[in-house]
Amino acid sequence: MISCQNLTFSYSPQKRFTFPDITCADREALLILGQSGRGKTTLLHLMALLLRPEGGSVMIGDKDITPLSVAEAAAVRASQIGIVYQKPHFVSSLSVLENVLLPNYLAQKFQDKNRARALAEELGFAEHLSKKTHQLSQGEQQRVSIARALMNNPAVILADEPTSSLDDDNCDKVITLLKNQSEQIGASLVVVTHDQRLKDVVANQVKL
Numbered sequence: 001m002i003s004c005q006n007l008t009f010s011y012s013p014q015k016r017f018t019f020p021d022i023t024c025a026d027r028e029a030l031l032i033l034g035q036s037g038r039g040k041t042t043l044l045h046l047m048a049l050l051l052r053p054e055g056g057s058v059m060i061g062d063k064d065i066t067p068l069s070v071a072e073a074a075a076v077r078a079s080q081i082g083i084v085y086q087k088p089h090f091v092s093s094l095s096v097l098e099n100v101l102l103p104n105y106l107a108q109k110f111q112d113k114n115r116a117r118a119l120a121e122e123l124g125f126a127e128h129l130s131k132k133t134h135q136l137s138q139g140e141q142q143r144v145s146i147a148r149a150l151m152n153n154p155a156v157i158l159a160d161e162p163t164s165s166l167d168d169d170n171c172d173k174v175i176t177l178l179k180n181q182s183e184q185i186g187a188s189l190v191v192v193t194h195d196q197r198l199k200d201v202v203a204n205q206v207k208l
């Protein structure tokens with residue numbers, strides 16, 4: 001379960017945000033909708049503690065993660081949070097497979113190639129595993145970053161516009177896979193998006 005209470009943040013005195021309280025239970029999906037510039041990415045980054053809130057708290061399960069040090073927050077992210085960034089950040093010298101395995105490595109876990117291959121099959125990029133990430137299309141890269149976010153069976157999956165570069169078929173495939181995987185591993189799935197196609201697929205919604 002992830003929840004936020006009384007979250008506030010500012011980039012500058014002119015750019016201040018007060019976010020609505022949010023709760024997403026284990027095995028549930030929550031859609032955070034809002035037009036461009038409403039603070040969707042900012043909220044997701046606050047939930048992952050990539051940004052520090054000015055006020056309020058973020059809880060994973062019954063643990064308040066807001067007071068954690070930078071190193072402790074990084075450890076929580078590595079082991080408990082799977083993030084699908086709006087723009088995927090890959091290590092360009094590594095293959096697609098090695099990039100998918102990175103979360104295992106960073107969390108000092110066994111590098112589970114079988115799980116990586118199974119996710120690649122489900123997400124339709126198995127034939128690209130030995131390529132470099134720059135050789136893939138934007139939509140393929142987005143699917144690789146989704147597989148990467150799932151590798152450590154995180155307690156929380158935070159996805160920033162995971163379907164924005166995808167056609168309708170792949171949009172369906174990706175949101176279904178994210179929902180199924182989060183149910184299977186008991187994770188909370190939070191998706192921020194302005195993709196109206198997702199409105200019919202995820203019942204719980206918050207509008208910024």
Ligand SMILES: Nc1ncnc2c1ncn2[C@@H]1O[C@H](COP(=O)(O)OP(=O)(O)OP(=O)(O)O)[C@@H](O)[C@H]1O
Pocket residue numbers: 011012015034035036037038039040041042043194
């Ligand atoms: N590092 C930053 N410094 C200053 N202002 C920022 C910074 N990052 C974002 N902003 C501003 O904060 C606002 C919210 O940005 P954010 O990226 O969270 O919006 P968003 O809802 O995710 O938008 P989009 O749908 O276009 O990705 C925007 O007006 C943006 O210009």
